[in-house]
Amino acid sequence: MELKQLETFLVVARHLHFTRAARELGYVQSSVTAHIKALEAELGVALFERLGRRVTLTEPGRELCGHARALLGQAEQAREAVRGAGEDPHQVRGTLRVAAPESLSAYHLPPVLRAMRTRFPLLRLAFQPAGRGPLLDALAEGTLDAGFLQEEAVDSPGVRAERMRREPLRLVCRPEHPLAGKPLVSTAELAGETVLLLEPGCVQRVVMERELSRAGLSPQTIEFFSLEALRRCAAAGLGVGLAPASSVDEEIARGELAVLPWEHEPVLDIFFVRHAARAMTPAVRELAGLARELWSEAEPRT
16 A cells, blocks of 8 residues: 555545545546555455445445554654654654643643744644543544643553643632632532533543542532633532633632632643654654643642
């Protein structure tokens, strides 16, 4: 299999249209068709099913998608490693693919990515928001070079995780909330409260549900799919919610939110994660180094 054939295959698979794929790749349509036919002949299976003007992936085609992404990712990694070895960082080219969940994307990563742009001005940064599951899957497939996660722990086969920074979680509510003035709030006192939760799988939700379960509580809940929505609704008095300190400290300082002095003081770690079997390119190594340097200057108080 040739890399160009795999690249053509993935573009056709994304568009499910040969003409659009040819336009994106800058090929004539006959070249796209030739790449796909050569790949199908080598594999001995049909990758696409042509139903009139419609094109769909066959089951072997769907199976090939993940492998093709991984192979192309490894090829790009090799190219970047060879080009970057011993080079001036200002001359390093290629693409660095990074992902992180929402809270890290908004509150921790901007200065790191800005420093990367300064360090590697010709390097293309491809950043995408992603939760734990999709991020670890992308690392395993080779479609992601590195990522950052905010978790209690990262224990995933084939993934190397390095702790970069600690961050407490804040249990927040509107400043006028009756519990806000207490010196200490027990989990049992949340029994009559509406608890604001993030989507399933988020570590903040895991922590909150675990503590509620330990206390034998099943309070009323409202589910949100973004920290911004949870934060605003907590400030509006809809309930109490758990959020990373960095995402609410400004609102606390402005008096828009109050911190409940919860008896449980959860703390998360921010991890730099990468595929354990892949060699670190200069860009990946520098990304980890910049994050380590910028985030070690001051640890937030718990």
